[in-house]
Amino acid sequence: MFFNRLFLAIFRARENHRPASRMDTGSQSIANEDGCIPRFFFYFSRAVFAWLSLSFCLVLSACNNANEATINIDYSQAAQPQEGGTLIDASVGEPSGLIAMTAGESAASAIASNIFNSLLKYDKKLDLTGELAQSWEVSPDKKTITFHLKPNLKWADGKALTSEDVLFTWQKVTDDNTRTPYGADYKLVIKAETPDANTFRVTYEAPYAPALDSWAGLHILPKHLLKDQDINTTAFKRNPVGSHYYKLESWKNNQHLTLTRNANATQGQARINKLITRIIPDKASQFLELSADNIDMMGLNPIQYSRVLPARKELSKNMGLYKELGNGYTYMGFNLKRKPFDDVRVRQAINYAINKQEIIDGVLLGLGEPIASPYKPGTRWSNPALKPYSYDPEKARQLLKEAGFSDSNADGILEKDGKPFSFEILTNQNKEREMSAVLIQRRLKEVGIEVNIRALEWASFLGRFIEPREFDAVILGWGLGLEPDQYGMWHSSQQAPKQFNFISYNNPKVDTLLEAGRLELNPDKRQMIYHQLAEILLEDSPIIYLYAGYGLTAVHKRVHGIDSPAPPAGIGHNTHEWYIPSQYARNEISEH
């Protein structure tokens, strides 16, 4: 799932900037047409295979661990915060470059977020606060935002960072020659100006509430190094100069990137001296590296988290495990242009017929939460009054009957106008989604709906089925961004072939709320708008929320200073305050 991968790349998670809803296409497909016990799937998944192998290994070879000496260190003893040390983590993919606006993938923005600053950032409670900006004002007509930069900001090379750099970055991201898919938010700015070296002012044609969020997602680039360069091909992308805690020390292609502290950092000094990101595409291999103490942290999958690690005492003793709600949710969406999904009773019936807790327990081993709104539970945008549909097959049957379905030929499948109620669930090759589909298939069969499942490769899935709207229902995921505006997903005007309201949802009340939400800059009033939106969406059930999974991270206990329990922003919000007491640092040749 995409949010598991996000958590891998944990430093300074900037959810809003990375491709918020891009989905993982990984994992092989398991063709499955019969509704066998879902756990069965697990035994074919590679992770479990690896786990079985490992436990097998353990049994066989009475576990004579070579690192006997290191095992008995108690890493958890309190120590004073101090500077120095190296933190090694792992990423499944290599960044294509470190200019996030042109790179786009999450591996790039995760590393680039340690190197570059934005004007604004989200704090640990997920409220917007200044990063490069000391303060900002919104004009009374809500169309102009003025940012005041902190004084004496510097780039890593010692040159001054001024509003000229901000203006330059805005020019680049909106430039037609820049190969970025993320320019749309910034193109709404009709005038950008720099009254003085510390002030940057943007004017929008109409009030645009998501604007502030967009300024928290734009890495400010140095004008003095890039002004004569082609941003698409410049060598700067692999040799960046930024202003944040770290700067790039070395990049060994496809192997590892080393970041070291930036003496001119605008946000003060981080404590850990070096961050090394190793590129290891296979999660099972990452886990072995973690076991051998070659990496300090990685994102775990539910099986590793709840089965493998606890079974390995000597490893789990040295690991801090962190569980936090991820940044996405999985849903089943209907093609609302097709019968019978245009009938709200049918959608509600299916919602009642699906047991979400069973999916969370079976697919995520309990490591997830049911949700009732398209916002991250616990944040201000999520409406706490809403409750997910309960599992109630009787109610489902009742609603289907009201919608005109009955089993007239007693074959166990409901019919209406002589046509059996049978549809196909499409999903991409993602094991969690495929397994969810199998559970849904079984539950729907119990109320008399026949379901077929098809899993497809990502690009074919989009190109052949989503874009031409050739589907009955899909299981997919959306990101839970920090910006509540979901105009693109729900507004009736966003139904063109490549737009995101591919389920063709059309509800005038929702349209009005979405439009109002974009114009409202007062957070409390906005909150009311989106709470109301979530309520209508739940009632109308154009999609069925299946679950929001946890991001699971293991960090070696030699790393101190991690907030526990994790704040809403996740454990990654204060990586600059993490530290490694010198007595626990691993012996390294790379230290000198």
Added chain:
Amino acid sequence: MLKYLVKRIFWMIPMMIGISLISFFIMHLAPGDITTTEANFNPKASQESRQKLRELYNLDKPVIVQYGLWLKRIATLDFGTSFASHQRPVFWQTKDKEGNVTLGMIQEALPITLLINVLSLLLIILIALPLGVVAALKQNQLPDRTITLFVFIGFAIPGFWLALMLMYWTGVQHNWLPISGLNSIGYERMPWLAQQIDTLKHLALPIFISAITGLAGIALFVRNGMLDVLNQDYITTARSKGLSENRVIYGHALRNALLPLVTIFGLSIPGLIGGSVIAESIFAIPGMGKLFIDAVNMRDFPVIMGILTIGALLTLLGNLLADIMYAWADPRVRRGVAQ
């Protein structure tokens, strides 16, 4: 002979064009392009930006026009730049005006894959030859049965499973070999010899895994070839001449039994540049297999075409080389070609 060679090489040109044309069209048959995989389904990526990207990459033009553009570039040996990885050159390094060198993607991946494959091929030959000969000489006896069983286990065992087991055993339980990657962190600061040892230690398991799965084929091929030859009249003749058993087996039988192997090795040349996706992912080795599968998933057309073109060229050259080697090794074939 020379005329034959020239003719063969000349015929490779239309073949290459045909292969590239078919590859290009098949590639475009798959739905989606780089704008689908890179930016689609991200509400922040607008429709207009995606259309703009399509125009920049010429993806809005008809496929045949795109093929023409590609052919025009390839005629000057320009493999283009990758869509997905920031305009990196597909094949060979480029230098910008400030002297920054950007390495080509194939240039980086190919040597690693070649090294692993050549070493594992050598390992296979080194093990398979004696095993095959012994198995043939002791046909249907205990050594033969043991060897057959052993190579089949190696063949049947899932590579990724064995790899994970060995990584756990040699990397986690004992600190003998590194688990994944190509070099240790701090490799740059090591002396030359230590660097070579470090690389070899990292490559030991991948080479072993790839050899163990390829062993069965060659060993059984040698065994059956030997058995065929051992039953030939000229072996009986050699024996009746009173030649020592060693001369008979290594001087007469083995030489003839190895002839078909020449073909196999010729045909395995294109295989040498293709990496194993699974092994490369598990061992975190940046080779050709990983490069190709990533390119396919991202619909990174220039990279796909680059790898396919080089693969096709090597296949054709491999075939040619196999024929030449065969003619060189076997006088009967040589005479046939000359006529």
